[in-house]
Amino acid sequence: xxxxxxxxxxxxxxxxxxxxxxxxxxxxxxxxxxxxxxxxxxxxxxxxxxxxxxxxxxxxxxxxxxxxxxxxxxxxxxxxxxxxxxxxxxxxxxxxxxxxxxxxxxxxxxxxxxxxxxxxxxxxxxxxxxxxxxxxxxxxxxxxxxxxxxxxxxxxxxxxxxxxxxxxxxxxxxxxxxxxxxxxxxxxxxxxxxxxxxxxxxxxxxxxxxxxxxxxxxxxxxxxxxxxxxxxxxxxxxxxxxxxxxxxxxxxxxxxxxxxxxxxxxxxxxxxxxxxxxxxxxxxxxxxxxxxxxxxxxxxxxxxxxxxxxxxxxxxxxxxxxxxxxxxxxxxxxxxxxxxxxxxxxxxxxxxxxxxxxxxxxxxxxxxxxxxxxxxxxxxxxxxxxxxxxxxx
Numbered sequence: 231x232x233x234x235x236x237x238x239x240x241x242x243x244x245x246x247x248x249x250x251x252x253x254x255x256x257x258x259x260x261x262x263x264x265x266x267x268x269x270x271x272x273x274x275x276x277x278x279x280x281x282x283x284x285x286x287x288x289x290x291x292x293x294x295x296x297x298x299x300x301x302x303x304x305x306x307x308x309x310x311x312x313x314x315x316x317x318x319x320x321x322x323x324x325x326x327x328x329x330x331x332x333x334x335x336x337x338x339x340x341x342x343x344x345x346x347x348x349x350x351x352x353x354x355x356x357x358x359x360x361x362x363x364x365x366x367x368x369x370x371x372x373x374x375x376x377x378x379x380x381x382x383x384x385x386x387x388x389x390x391x392x393x394x395x396x397x398x399x400x401x402x403x404x405x406x407x408x409x410x411x412x413x414x415x416x417x418x419x420x421x422x423x424x425x426x427x428x429x430x431x432x433x434x435x436x437x438x439x440x441x442x443x444x445x446x447x448x449x450x451x452x453x454x455x456x457x458x459x460x461x462x463x464x465x466x467x468x469x470x471x472x473x474x475x476x477x478x479x480x481x482x483x484x485x486x487x488x489x490x491x492x493x494x495x496x497x498x499x500x501x502x503x504x505x506x507x508x509x510x511x512x513x514x515x516x517x518x519x520x521x522x523x524x525x526x527x528x529x530x531x532x533x534x535x536x537x538x539x540x541x542x543x544x545x546x547x548x549x550x551x552x553x554x555x556x557x558x559x560x561x562x563x564x565x566x567x568x569x570x571x572x573x574x575x576x577x578x579x580x581x582x583x584x585x586x587x588x589x590x591x592x593x594x595x596x597x598x599x600x601x602x603x604x605x606x607x608x609x610x611x612x613x614x615x616x617x618x619x620x621x622x623x
Contacts, residue, residue: 232294232295233289233290233291233292233293233295233296234287234289234290234390234451234453235287235288235290236390236391236392236400236451237285237286237287237288240257240258240285242285242286242288243286244429244431246258246431247276247277249263249266249277250262250277251348257283257285257393259282261347261350261351262279264348264499264501264504264518265501265502266350267352267353267519268502268517268519268568271548271550271565271568272323272354272355272424274424275432278423279352279353281351281445282391282431283393283394283395284391284392285392286430287389287430289435292311292435293310295311295435296310297314297419297452297454297455298455299369299456299457300455300456300457301386301457301458302380302381302382302458302459303369303371303378303457304369305369305370306369307368307369309365311435311436314360314365314421315421317360317361317364317365318360318361318364319359320359320360320418321357322357322358322439322441322564323356323562323564323565324354324355324357324441325352325441325521326352326439326448327497327521328345328351328352328446329444329471329491329494330347330351330604330605331351331497331608332347332348332609332612333345334348335597335608336597336600336602336605336608337605338597342602342603342604343603343604343605344604349499349500349612350501352497354519354565355423356422356423358421358422358423359421359422360418361418361419362385362410362411363412363417365455366385371407371457373412374411376406377407378457380457382407382457382458382459383407383460384405384406384407384457384458384459384461384462385404385455385457385458386403386404386457386458387402387455388401388449388452388453388455388456389402389450389451389452389453390451390453391450391451395466395469395470396464401450401466402449402466402467403462403464403466404458404462405417406461409440415441416441417438417439417440417441419437419452420438420439421435421436433451433452434451436451436452437449437450438450438452441525442493442494442523442525442526442564443494443523444471444491444493444494444523446466446471447492468485471491471604472489472490472491472604472606473488473606473607474488474603476600476601478603491606491607492523493524494523495522495591495607495609496520496521496522496523496526496585496587496591496609497520497521497585497593498520498521498528498531498569498583499612500516500583500612501519502515502516503516503614505614505615507614507615507616507617509618509619510618510619511576512574512575512576513572513573513574513575514573514575514581515570515572516533516544516570516571516573516581517544517569517571518531518569518612519569520546520566520567520569520585521566521567522587522589522591525563526588527556527557527558527561527563527587527588528556528566528569528586528587528588529588530585530586531543531544531546531567531569531584531585532583532586533571533573533581533582534582534583535581536579537579537582538582538595538611542571542573544569544570544571545569545570545571546567546568546569547568547569548565548567549562556587556588557588569583575616576618578616578617579618580615581615582611583611583612584611593609593610594609594610594611595610
């Protein structure tokens, strides 16, 4: 493609923060220490998890870079960055989460396939760009359209990124046209992250951001947009990122029996403590993140220090100085909520956290109940062990 290329090897990878925990080097998949996530509401770019399927594309000429929009529409068009920059710019604070976040805990139950993520395959950023609804108007698709005259009902995003799962073809995914043309869904063609141009790891020069949906649908390094009749038939829509019951294994799986995963369920994780943490008896601060898909807010985060016999409610916050109220106009509906509570821990125990979203969805208690062969959507109660030691002083 003019202006951008997908390298065939990993010789020109960008620099990365030294504190990242590398889960695979080629392709590069890494997450920050969990403690870094609760240090700020907006995750710094260099500490935002990196999820890749191949070598990082290289832009050699931003002036020649363009995105084609075609398919079941009357007026196909080639858009350059200058065309996208002319559209109204929106900043949307949105949390992206890999569907495999917390996979390692699921693999402890039974082996699963996928990158071994801990709890940090998630981050919250301020994305800047044009709304996809405005972009689609340039090719004659009105806002709040669910089907084009030619029968287009889905919007497919195709990357310049080449991956082995597509037999060397491009990464791609789709969302319904009704979502793409709804300004309230806040789907962006983003060219900024936290007020700066996207860096290479996060999709420079242009990516899709689909708030409230698993990260796999927010396609980076955008090459083209296709208006299609049925959802994308690519590997990551049809042969991956689907939720199966625990009874399904690799011998009896039938991918066509499940729909591609879109919204992510209610989720929380403790980030101030590791899986096993040695402490002195007394007050312990328990803090972490909670998030839910589809724009649903977080109604409550409960913490227990006695094996879920009793619970205390944690405080929730987003922006400094602004009270957080789930689903209120003052809250960022696509963004995570940070929580914290001080608890008295006199002896070794397990600390548990669970979140409830604004639709009263609750995290499942046990990971065994939601185990699936791909290890996605581990939203079970998050548990950490604390070992209390008494000092001789």
